[in-house]
Amino acid sequence: MTLRIAPSILSADFANLAHAVSQVEDVGDLLHIDVMDGHFVPNLAFGPQVVAALRPLTKLPLEVHLMVEKPENFVDEFIKAGADTILVHAESTPHLYRVIQLIKQAGLKAGVVLNPGTPLESVSPVLPLIDEVLVMTVNPGFGGQAFLPDMLRKVAHVAQLRDTTANADYAIEVDGGVNADTIGDCANAGADTFVAGSFVFAHDDPAAQVKRLRGLIE
Ligand code: DX5
Numbered sequence: 488m489t490l491r492i493a494p495s496i497l498s499a500d501f502a503n504l505a506h507a508v509s510q511v512e513d514v515g516d517l518l519h520i521d522v523m524d525g526h527f528v529p530n531l532a533f534g535p536q537v538v539a540a541l542r543p544l545t546k547l548p549l550e551v552h553l554m555v556e557k558p559e560n561f562v563d564e565f566i567k568a569g570a571d572t573i574l575v576h577a578e579s580t581p582h583l584y585r586v587i588q589l590i591k592q593a594g595l596k597a598g599v600v601l602n603p604g605t606p607l608e609s610v611s612p613v614l615p616l617i618d619e620v621l622v623m624t625v626n627p628g629f630g631g632q633a634f635l636p637d638m639l640r641k642v643a644h645v646a647q648l649r650d651t652t653a654n655a656d657y658a659i660e661v662d663g664g665v666n667a668d669t670i671g672d673c674a675n676a677g678a679d680t681f682v683a684g685s686f687v688f689a690h691d692d693p694a695a696q697v698k699r700l701r702g703l704i705e
């Protein structure tokens with residue numbers, strides 16, 4: 488599996504997102520965009536207009552992490568806005584299968600996200616359908632939180648299940664508290680895609696930070 492770094496613009500300067508994106512354009516593999524509705528998580532962030540505004544500014548694939556209730560009501564707008572991947576929380580809808588179908592039928596990549604308290608078993612029926620499993624390594628809602636080492640076991644389990652589930656071929660992503668101290672453990676557990684917000688953007692030189700992370704896993 489290719490190793491990928493996904494800078495999360497949640498920790499970027501919101502008054503100058505275009506500049507933030509340009510800083511990671513040549514070193515990042517994906518751009519991670521957090522969408523929060525104030526219900527599913529206790530915070531608000533970004534909407535389809537931001538995705539649409541960033542789309543022409545970057546060649547990086549746009550990965551939209553939906554932290555919203557009733558994601559089925561929003562996927563169309565993010566598809567139209569130019570998202571390449573849409574990640575849906577398992578806990579956010581009773582219609583996970585349907586939401587994934589909607590995303591895939593539109594030709595996008597689809598992923599499922601697991602909160603720290605959500606077992607992997609809850610998404611086993613959709614594993615053959617999806618392109619990515621995102622294991623939250625913090626409680627979702629805010630950047631800059633401490634990594635939860637207990638989640639490494641879940642990452643390893645996600646990797647194990649990929650080997651034993653017919654037709655499963657998904658990337659394994661971690662999000663939350665990923666930094667120079669934690670990325671190695673995540674990679675060793677089986678993760679291949681690493682979201683990093685504050686480690687990249689709460690720093691003078693975001694590109695150097697991305698390169699630093701890459702150097703620790705390649
Ligand atoms: C948190 C978001 C993350 C956030 C991670 O709910 O999903 O994408 O940007 O931030 P750091 O890397 O600072 O933990």
Ligand code: ZN
Pocket residue numbers: 495519520521552662682
């Ligand atoms: Zn995220």
